[in-house]
Amino acid sequence: MIRVVLVDDDALIREGLRMIIDQAGDLEVVATAGNGEEALSIAAEHRPDVILMDVRMPVLDGIEATGRITNAEGAPRVIMLTTFELDEYVFEALRAGASGFLLKRTEPEQLVEAIRVVAGGEALLSPSVTRRLIEEFTRRPQTGSGERLTMLTDREREVLVLIARGLSNQELAEQLFIADNTVKTHVKRIFTKLGARDRAQAIVIAYESGLVS
Numbered sequence: 094m095i096r097v098v099l100v101d102d103d104a105l106i107r108e109g110l111r112m113i114i115d116q117a118g119d120l121e122v123v124a125t126a127g128n129g130e131e132a133l134s135i136a137a138e139h140r141p142d143v144i145l146m147d148v149r150m151p152v153l154d155g156i157e158a159t160g161r162i163t164n165a166e167g168a169p170r171v172i173m174l175t176t177f178e179l180d181e182y183v184f185e186a187l188r189a190g191a192s193g194f195l196l197k198r199t200e201p202e203q204l205v206e207a208i209r210v211v212a213g214g215e216a217l218l219s220p221s222v223t224r225r226l227i228e229e230f231t232r233r234p235q236t237g238s239g240e241r242l243t244m245l246t247d248r249e250r251e252v253l254v255l256i257a258r259g260l261s262n263q264e265l266a267e268q269l270f271i272a273d274n275t276v277k278t279h280v281k282r283i284f285t286k287l288g289a290r291d292r293a294q295a296i297v298i299a300y301e302s303g304l305v306s
Contacts, residue, residue: 163190193217
């Protein structure tokens with residue numbers, strides 16, 4: 094059972110999401126919160142697998158709450174809830190540790206599948222969000238060093254560059270002329286070496302380390 098926490102200052106949205114998620118069978122809403130401050134204590138108490146987190150909330154906003162939650166050991170994965178896909182907070186939320194984004198108007202089936210995907214360790218980034226992220230990075234100065242990248246092999250660095258440019262595993266396999274399983278192995282090793290939990294964090298590291306510009 095995938096344990097989910099809902100965080101949104103709109104009670105109607107929380108209850109609507111709860112109804113959808115609880116009907117899935119393999120998902121369970123273990124708690125809800127109306128702001129980021131409540132989310133911190135609930136996450137520590139219930140230790141969910143996934144948190145659906147609204148961006149804009151009173152007391153403590155979703156981005157700050159996400160940063161504090163994902164910094165903890167054994168942290169849950171966080172999906173940001175946004176009204177518009179190309180939200181101005183995309184960049185900051187991913188840097189804070191979010192694993193992806195969902196529109197509040199997402200269809201119920203897509204919502205449920207997205208939670209499963211993120212719980213399984215994948216990032217939830219649509220091509221348009223990835224492009225927005227890349228555009229943001231190209232406008233900002235590099236803030237990190239490339240020391241972590243020295244642990245990667247040449248092939249792993251090549252794969253990371255393509256991940257940062259938004260390619261899926263299937264596209265990676267086609268471009269590099271290697272098997273899907275080989276791609277998955279490379280991606281898993283990259284995440285382990287960089288200490289990245291998913292694609293979103295790997296993309297942030299690639300740009301901040303100067304590997305991609």
